[in-house]
Ligand SMILES: *[C@@H]1O[C@H](CO)[C@@H](O)[C@H](O)[C@H]1NC(C)=O
Ligand SMILES: *[C@@H]1O[C@H](CO)[C@@H](O)[C@H](O)[C@H]1NC(C)=O
């Protein structure tokens with residue numbers, strides 16, 4: 001329990017860095033389009049995006065839908081595909097729930113050829129597949145299910161609660177699924193096509209141990225197609241002896257696309273299957289890492305090199321004690337390095353897993369057969385010792401660690417968990433950014449951008465928007481993004497929603513607000529915050545994702561009055577008298593900004609938040625206009641920073657150096673009747689940044705209010721003011737206010 005405590009403390013650090021509060025109730029806006037679902041359907045979980053035809057095909061309970069990508073609620077068609085009454089009866093007799101389980105839940109939707117999709121469903125615990133005609137071109141306007149039905153075993157699960165991760169390439173369907181009524185025989189299958197079906201070794205928990213498949217991807221290994229590999233992402237129970245007690249591990253598995261199985265052993269079984277653990281963890285101060293092991297979803301972000309996409313993965317914790325979610329990023333170089341590293345090995349059931357130290361047979365298990373290299377045309381020609389070794393060593397010893405060795409996002413104190421992720425690459429003025437859209441189990445979407453703080457190794461996450469996309473809390477179970485439409489599509493148990501990738505108008509009309517939002521999709525175009533296009537002329541667009549600094553972007557647009565040439569922070573110096581009160585005026589322009597005061601006693605002191613840590617002895621009041629300090633004490637002298645917090649970012653609007661003068665010293669001052677003597681004291685009082693002849697301190701005596709000897713102050717000041725016209729003083733004050741500075745900081749949680 002103690003170690004758990006220290007872990008939570010560690011998390012606080014992360015939370016501070018990740019959380020920004022911009023909650024937009026998307027439902028109330030007119031940007032969201034929702035298909036509320038049919039009364040006789042549900043489970044809108046299987047998506048297939050066809051950008052060319054402008055359609056989103058969705059598999060659900062007893063139906064397949066085709067939605068227009070432009071407006072899903074305006075233009076859609078549906079095909080009912082229920083299980084037959086006799087299948088439903090059989091399902092019921094087998095003890096299953098008629099309404100919840102004995103329907104045809106669509107689990108596989110894959111492009112088959114130019115005109116047809118391949119579609120499979122649970123068929124009331126009797127998986128079935130068929131072909132769906134969609135036409136060649138958008139204008140064909142075809143959406144028709146072929147009456148011919150095939151056996152769906154090894155393609156769709158029997159149980160609607162289980163998933164299939166599938167991919168159809170070159171007429172062959174790769175599917176990670178369960179292949180029996182009981183939901184115990186999990187395997188990775190290749191079916192359809194001209195080859196004999198092939199699968200993973202059965203009843204061997206070293207290969208697969210109660211897995212849940214989440215994604216399948218083809219990633220080329222080299223320019224030679226013989227090296228093409230299929231990667232599977234899944235979570236499963238840790239192998240026996242791999243972990244004390246019950247645990248879940250996240251995995252990446254690999255297969256060669258040209259694997260045909262073994263000749264004498266592993267006949268019609270994969271001979272190139274290998275798996276490795278994916279680590280996503282946060283180091284604890286006590287040396288114990290907190291692991292996010294429940295892999296939920298994976299998104300591959302393509303790069304210039306098709307061999308090296310970036311793997312984005314969403315995880316949750318297995319712990320019952322606390323809920324947590326994380327996003328980790330992996331590089332394919334790291335994945336390949338692990339598959340080329342030591343195999344996990346143990347000598348018997350009571351031994352530990354160790355790295356295999358012996359001689360690895362040739363060709364190295366996991367290598368794809370190639371005519372070009374090694375002289376093995378097919379896996380059927382592999383030497384027996386290779387196949388034997390592959391059979392008993394499916395796991396790698398080393399895990400794959402995330403890029404930078406830590407998650408890019410961690411959330412732990414939330415009443416929700418992450419479920420889905422898609423990532424969009426966005427071209428901005430100062431570079432390319434990956435914008436993540438993360439779905440949660442309560443029907444919300446987080447839009448997050450990763451911004452390098454100093455280098456690419458130090459990323460900071462900026463939460464751009466948090467949106468509710470379903471009328472009731474329901475898990476987001478499917479997500480697809482259309483770059484062409486600039487829209488995001490979301491599936492859940494209750495319906496399908498569509499939302500734009502950007503809503504620049506919500507960031508307001510001002511240049512600074514638009515800039516502060518740091519949304520790479522948006523820029524200030526001279527009139528408002530709107531979609532940024534990289535091709536547009538440079539000078540007309542204002543955007544700064546990396547720093548979100550409105551000063552460099554927008555300062556030339558400020559009112560002439562406030563534009564005094566230099567963009568440095570102006571020191572405003574105020575004097576106050578002990579036991580009197582003072583008011584530090586600070587009212588940011590924006591209505592949405594919340595003010596927040598910080599105090600720093602001396603240059604090497606920490607900044608403290610006014611109102612909490614500091615000045616407990618007095619009743620300070622923070623109003624929308626400024627900070628009122630009722631009874632000044634000598635120790636209140638120092639620097640006051642007025643911060644305006646907007647869009648989760650804090651900027652220093654005003655910096656006031658307050659000097660509290662003790663009464664004795666004031667009296668001293670006031671009782672000098674000759675000007676020369678007063679002028680001598682000026683040197684002492686003036687701020688070091690100002691030249692002595694400015695005599696700034698005169699006007700600052702205005703702030704000496706409620707002083708017991710106020711009358712004499714008034715008199716004193718009058719003398720002075722005769723020399724220095726009042727208007728000038730007012731002008732100076734105006735300059736000090738509203739000045740936005742370079743000092744931008746992340747808002748603390750308490751704001
Ligand atoms: C579900 O209801 C729709 C009409 O709302 C109907 O067209 C469809 O055939 C029904 N589906 C099934 C499987 O009965
Ligand atoms: C989408 O279509 C629906 C139904 O026709 C309509 O009410 C809605 O305004 C449309 N939304 C958009 C954003 O076009």
Ligand SMILES: *[C@@H]1O[C@H](CO)[C@@H](O)[C@H](O)[C@H]1NC(C)=O
Nearest residue numbers: 112113114115116117131146
């Ligand atoms: C696609 O496959 C379907 C189902 O096998 C077949 O009927 C159709 O003719 C094929 N279309 C093309 C263009 O090959």
Ligand SMILES: *[C@@H]1O[C@H](CO)[C@@H](O)[C@H](O)[C@H]1NC(C)=O
Nearest residue numbers: 578579580631662663664708
């Ligand atoms: C200021 O107030 C405190 C407490 O009320 C009192 O002890 C102190 O003498 C006062 N100082 C002056 C200079 O009036």
